[in-house]
Amino acid sequence: MVEAWLPDQWNRRFLATGGGGIGGCIDYPTIRNGASLGFASFGTNGGHNGSEGFDFFLNQPEVLKDFGYRAIHVEAEVGKEIVRAYYGRRARHHYYAGCSTGGRQGFQAALLYPDDFDGVLAGSPGVDWLRVVSSKGILAHRIGWPNIDSDSYVREAQWNAIVEAQIRLLDPLDGVKDGIIDNPTMYRFDPEILACGTGVLNDSVCLQPAQIDSVRSAYEPIADSTGKIVYPSWELGANTDVFSKNINATTGEPDLSYTILEDFFRGAVYNSSAWTPTNFTTNDMDFALKVNPGQVNTDGTDLSAFRAKGGKLIAYHGRNDESVTSALSAWHFSGTQSSLNASLAEMHDFYRLFYIPGMHHCSGGPGAWDIGQMWPLGQGTRDSQHNLLLALVAWVEEGRKPDSVIGTKFHNDVVADGIEAQRTHCVYPRRSVWDGKGDTRRASSWKCI
Structure with a gap:
């Protein structure tokens, strides 16, 4: 199943989203966030309904293929045709955003179907899912x-x-x-x-x-x-x-x-x-x-086809992740670098990883974890300096490489309650360090070294 959210004020951009856990549910916080920013936004149930239980996989090889790798590709193919039919023209650029299983699905898309998306945003990616x-x-x-x-x-x-x-x-x-x-x-x-x-x-x-x-x-x-x-x-x-x-x-x-x-x-x-x-x-x-x-496990790290077509990939991972060990993202970055025999500068030309200290799995936690990844907090961070999806857009469409992103911690994790703290998060392997003198609640007091 594919669901579409098509805003009246369309920005000529397409956004596909993934799932979490063992799939089966549309990622409404991410799809709603994208639509609110003007993207024609799509979600998928990954080929089955429900995110608990085993019956939907039992003796269902085609459902397993959907969950493993195919659902996002179908979402991209069908979604692009829906956009053309509804708006009477094609999107200028195509993006993907997902976290956890959705992060894995983003890497699978870049690996297996490099032409589906111009930019991929993959959070807490369970790339070695099994x-x-x-x-x-x-x-x-x-x-x-x-x-x-x-x-x-x-x-x-x-x-x-x-x-x-x-x-x-x-x-x-x-x-x-x-x-x-x-x-x-x-x-x-x-x-x-x-x-x-x-x-x-x-x-x-x-x-x-x-x-x-x-x-x-x-x-x-x-x-x-x-x-x-x-x-x-x-x-x-x-x-x-x-x-x-x-x-x-x-x-x-x-x-x-x-x-x-x-x-x-x-x-x-x-x-x-x-x-x-x-x-x-x-x-x-x-x-x-x-x-x-x-084919649920993202075995390969050879993203050469995605890189060659000009694709851009941003991954992010909370250092306080309670589900997918954060070191896994560094392992995958290094594995990709080895597969491509690429220098760090060459990697940063198409693939950038951001670690978020104090962030739990995909969201939440004591740190400045909001980087615009989900509704409703994404409504408080609507520019490329504070929002990784918009930073990805700026990279794809304007060539502005994101060296850092400002994370925000709202009081009680509610936008209306105001900002509690902000922090500069850095592109890996650089890290965010307090300057030793400024207010630690201000992003300007954190430097990338």
């Missing part, structure tokens, strides 16, 4: 699940205390005490400091010896069954609910609250309604990669 999903099961097992009565199992309440301690200890190291770990990949964390008797955590949540090993394991990268590192470490300071919230509140039995793992592996990978993640291992992850149902 490993993103698998990581939740692997990490749950590393902390003792489903053996919730074992000495090594780390309880949910303990994880809240662990993350709070990380922020308390690491936040001040960037020079600004604001509840944000600017770049968690800079640090290593030894959970032994949280052992009972150290005084860092109180007696109700401090770690016993076997639990220390579990927590240490949780913050190690993921290797495949051959021992090759294939997925980065979980980020320090990020919420762990996707693997630590794993007991059914009603029954008290082991049960992952992150349902995507069970749903997708049941319906798509193993095609079995009886499968459960109770004994999940790296072998399951490797098997999923081998099957790659619906």
Whole structure:
């Protein structure tokens, strides 16, 4: 299904959007945001209805193809014809915007259908989607699940205390005490400091010896069954609910609250309604990669065709992402650079990555996270200096390369309540650093180095 929002005051631009999780729902905040800015805006349900459950994938290879790679291409093809029929002329430029699964879909479009879009905006992109999903099961097992009565199992309440301690200890190291770990990949964390008797955590949540090993394991990268590192470490300071919230509140039995793992592996990978993640291992992850149902995993990094046609790609990722580890975006950037044998300057000619400290998955968080990516906050940031979609437009249509974007934190995340703080966010690998003297709530006090 494709849905169109066609504004009367059209700016001659086309915008396609993606989905989230296991798809099945139109991304209304993004499509509405685009239409409000004058784009002829389109959304898709990814080829099926519903974003929970496994039935819509079970024995449905064509639905899997839609979710994996085809739905965005169909949206682009059909949407362009709708625009021509409705407005009586074609769009001058074609754009895509999506986050999470939508970010993956954006990279898939640039890789497989490079002529569909002139510019792609990909947020928190789950480009290695099957490993993103698998990581939740692997990490749950590393902390003792489903053996919730074992000495090594780390309880949910303990994880809240662990993350709070990380922020308390690491936040001040960037020079600004604001509840944000600017770049968690800079640090290593030894959970032994949280052992009972150290005084860092109180007696109700401090770690016993076997639990220390579990927590240490949780913050190690993921290797495949051959021992090759294939997925980065979980980020320090990020919420762990996707693997630590794993007991059914009603029954008290082991049960992952992150349902995507069970749903997708049941319906798509193993095609079995009886499968459960109770004994999940790296072998399951490797098997999923081998099957790659619906070509869902963005295996390739060779964006040479998209680059050659003049396409521009902007990715952004919150450093406090609680679903897709933010280091994955740096891995993908480096992988693309290697595939193209490109210098950093050559990469920046068509592909730019922005990290947003203090931003959760796609949106939200304690940082200056609003960069115009969604309704309604996007209405408070409607120029290319504060809005990455409009920065992408300026890059595609005027050749203005975005070196930075100003992120905004509204009071209570409500535009009408006014601006709480702003911060300059920098194109990777440059990073945003406080100048040491200005008001940290002002973007002008943050420099790119």
